[in-house]
Amino acid sequence: MDGGGGGEHTLLSTEIVNRGVEASGPDAGSQTFSVRVRRRLPDLLQSVNLKYVKLGYHYLINHAIYLLATMPLLAIAFGSLTREEIWDDASCDLASLLGYFAVLVFTAFVYYMSRPRPIYLIDFACYRPSDDLKISKEDFIEQARKSGKFDEDSLEFQSRILKSSGIGDETYIPKAVMSQEKCATMKEGRAEASAVIFGALDELFDKCRIRPKDVGVLVVNCSLFNPTPSLSAMIVNHYKMRGNVLSFNLGGMGCSAGIIALDLARDMLQAGPSASGDLAVVVSTEMVTFNWYQGRNRSMLIPNCFFRMGCSAVLLSNRRRDFRRAKYRLEHLVRTHKGADDRSFRSIYQEEDEERIKGLAISRDVMEVGGQALKANITTLGPLVLPLSEQLIFFVTLAWRHLVGGGVQAGAGSMKKKLQLYIPDYKLAFEHLCVHAASKGVLDELQKNLGLRDSDLEASRMTLHRFGNTSSSTIWYELAYLEAKELVRRGDRIWQLAFGSGFKCNSAVWRALRRASTPTRSNPWLDCLHRYPVQL
Template sequence: MELSMTVLTVLALLCPLFLLWKLFNQLRDQSCYVLAYECHKPTEDRKLDTAQCGEIIKRNRNLNLEDYRFLLRMYVRAGIGEETYGPRNIIAGREESPSLKDAISEMDEFFFETLDKLFTKTGVTPSEISILVLNVSMLAPEPSLASRIINHYKMREDIKVFNISGMGCSASIVSLSAVKNIFTTHKNSLAIMVTAESMAPNWYTGKDRSMILTNCLFRSGGCSILLTNKPSLRSKALFKVKDLVTTNLGAIDEAYNCAMQTEDEHGRKGFNLNKSLPSVAAKAMLENLKVMAPKVLPLREQVRYMVTRYLRKWKRSAGESKRGVNFKTGVDHFCLHAGGRAVIDGVGKSLRLSEFDLEPTRMALYRFGNTSASSLWYVLSYMEAKKRLKKGDRVMMISFGAGFMCNSCLLEVVRDLEDENVWKDCLARYPPKTLVNPFMEKFGWINDENLDENVVDIYKML
């Protein structure tokens, strides 16, 4: 009897310990780490400087005088420099009739440049990869692009493959969320996440102003990321993926229609950005940050916000400052989607960020343009190259995309970062003392209403 009681007592003590141990292992196995990433840097012959952009504009015979003026104005205001990259078929003047070969070769050049570097840098072999998640929104050939990578590197037969399309600039965080979720049921795994956009077959050649804007902003680029949930590799990781929040307003017609691939009245395919986009983006970000805020903000900031909000409700005065949530109390760095100058300004104002906070995003836009879903990683690599990221720092990613979606992600820096990356050859030039706008220097006069004759003269030369 005494022995039985002793056994029961021991079991009673061991059961909670066992449950705690099991819970600890479960939580540990759900960790998601970024081991390395490689941003794509196309070759020099693919650069789109002001002269090249001017030639592309001239080739569009569908533009009238006012369309031409409008397009030049957009280039001037876009916030991009002369070192962005475009597809080879656009530079060669074949934008009117892109081929499948053009589209596939653009992807191949990106895939194998970044993945080769990633495998070489980390020492990981393709056969060790058990999960592959790829997002390219506007190109879906058969076999899939993911299968093309698997075939090229002769990856294992039991690899888990996921192709994500149609989510535009927001797809990178969606892919990251997918990998993190997959890791919960696939322990001790290595995953590759590939994020890019297909530009070669998607250059708009018409005159619809809501569709031609994309030609001013979107550029070739992409990023390949190696992730793991192996506890043994934690010390080698760059970041730990802490929290992700995805928000999709697709149930609202206005949001669903504000960013959409479509055709103009002449059947020319393009991407339509309508006038409701700014308000929809603001609403999507608000809904997203409502969920993300409690995950990233310290308790004191949450209490402060709730108290001040309550007091404002009962005591309003004409000169009262409506101070919102201060995300800088819980976040050290902000990695924003480099969607365009207006997007950066708008998000910066909403979150009350300084020019120092916005510098990485502005520089990524200026140097590489809007590379769609991969733009976040160009921004992140700028922070790393500038040695801003220290162990324990928290980085918040925010992106927008078709759907309409706003997605956010919180990363924690695992170790001090100062690795060389895609910014290596040009980092010394950024940020410039004066951010020169080459398009303003060449086309700035287009904004002067008194210079209509100059516009007419150039237009006649087309």
């Protein structure tokens, strides 16, 4: 084994699989077993892909190009004006001074007008269903048994998953999924969509004191339920929004689609023709009813155990006058897509099982491909957010590795340790972290590989416990938790990190413009905040 292969076994896990009774051959009639070897979440702190570092600095240069472009104009304007000429009344007349001043004003004007408009988050709302839709883990299994849709093996499997899921006993599911009737219908899907979407939007419009007709851009993302007319059209119809509203409906993009929707809304606001600015609403949700799986395929039963009702609505603005009332300003947004890789593409896949029952299959490779996407995303994000000291240390170690011919092959023992690439501490770049609460296992692996503290993932774990996995809206329930605990202060940086099918990993970085105030009646945590955090 070479010097670089000593740690390869740490990425592997083994599993003994019972293949049943052999039907033919020399071992006919006997039990047969096989050993399955698969990868775990890769160690994110021990490897880095240089191309993603370069991509991060490409983003950084793009953000600074507007300021850099003005420097030559200033040099031309003032390069020939000496100190003696400025103070020599004989050679410096009023017309020359006015001319140079005009160039300065013009340069400042070009920079001001050419830079992207800041995007402000005025406020957001998270839908909290009524208490009659609450369900405990025990009641979940009992009602699933009474519905007659599952056999005992499937019920036992779901029971085991729920016990280690990190989900509490107060999550919400639609009543239709536990009825004896078929629930995956357009009627039930539309009913759930109307309840969660209109509930979140009503609260948002009330909090922000705006009319639906004030909205110029509407972006809705829902991965698995995409009716015709679309959900965005349903919103336009319900609120009688204006005829020139720019509406978009994103489907099939998984749990990270909320940040994709933010990216689209940002681009539309920054490219919009309105000189006075505009407002955008981003709605993120998923329909539990329409995607409820009633078969026996275990990989498709997993989403039943984690996904719960939820919806978020976010109000964005590019109007500079909204700075005073906005809560946050969007600093950075980085998207990573690993769909070119076949394993990543099929890691979360909607299809029919052997009995032609539609479901969402979760591959055993999802942890590994998710880790690779996460590594690429945070490596690209690093140059945009990390302190200069961390970046300098990283580049010194990177240059040293290249000078000696690559760290892990440069020798054994202490030399290998000396040449190990330094991975920056991402905790120095943010005060708060909102990671998509996919499952307890995912959060545990992420904490271990990124070296995070329990407090860093408190919002994610408590959201998973209280509301379950609400798909793309989960990161907003986590931000609502931070606000309810009054942990957000002016100037704090918040990192929202989401990942989902495709496979995609996306990051959004916000800066708080004011301190989080005492939670109002609209905060979804208000009725249970005194009980959190809980020990999981």
